Amino acid sequence: MTTTKDAVAAVAQHIGFDPPRVSAVARRMTEAGLLPSGAPRTPPSLEVEHVLALVLGCAIDAPLRAVPAAVTGYLALIPHGADLTGAPMSVPRTAGDVLAVWAEIAINGDADTIRRDRIEVASSWPEIGLHTPRGVARFIPAVINTAAWHWGGSTRFVPIDANAAALQPRFQPTGANPNLWQDHGHRRATTINGAALVDCLQSLFQKEAT
Numbered sequence: 174m175t176t177t178k179d180a181v182a183a184v185a186q187h188i189g190f191d192p193p194r195v196s197a198v199a200r201r202m203t204e205a206g207l208l209p210s211g212a213p214r215t216p217p218s219l220e221v222e223h224v225l226a227l228v229l230g231c232a233i234d235a236p237l238r239a240v241p242a243a244v245t246g247y248l249a250l251i252p253h254g255a256d257l258t259g260a261p262m263s264v265p266r267t268a269g270d271v272l273a274v275w276a277e278i279a280i281n282g283d284a285d286t287i288r289r290d291r292i293e294v295a296s297s298w299p300e301i302g303l304h305t306p307r308g309v310a311r312f313i314p315a316v317i318n319t320a321a322w323h324w325g326g327s328t329r330f331v332p333i334d335a336n337a338a339a340l341q342p343r344f345q346p347t348g349a350n351p352n353l354w355q356d357h358g359h360r361r362a363t364t365i366n367g368a369a370l371v372d373c374l375q376s377l378f379q380k381e382a383t
């Protein structure tokens with residue numbers, strides 16, 4: 174069983190977030206119902222999704238009071254800011270879905286294939302970038318056009334470049350233009366080392382899977 178105390182310690186140790194900040198974020202997310210609260214004389218038991226949410230909450234540069242709503246919004250970001258209503262089930266729906274798949278590989282799959290990844294969490298505006306060895310560009314290059322693809326009578330937009338699959342996904346709010354800055358001013362972001370997150374998740378959950 175992974176408790177909140179275990180998760181806080183692992184996130185601070187492996188990823189390097191400030192321990193008091195991790196504790197404060199965990200407490201605020203528990204109060205908001207995003208993390209389990211447990212019961213009298215029974216510590217809360219966290220699942221992988223809870224630890225991912227805690228990591229995201231620590232990565233977002235926001236006041237504590239705003240962290241729960243921010244985490245909920247970031248987990249709901251979708252690939253390239255597209256509206257995926259009616260899209261085939263094989264199409265990744267949200268950043269939360271992709272992070273869950275990533276975590277499954279870290280715990281039960283070939284973790285060496287994702288240790289070089291980097292997860293970038295922008296705080297200037299809602300955005301998550303997954304950087305892999307196959308692609309390091311922060312934004313979708315302008316050379317990649319979009320083409321209308323009709324799903325269930327609705328028009329959606331997807332990359333048509335042959336190399337699109339080699340680029341890292343970027344998750345933004347629905348309707349956002351992934352080729353443009355989503356705000357004015359300087360861009361602020363936190364980068365999470367893939368190897369560090371793998372180690373964090375394995376320390377908490379791999380012992381349960383063996």
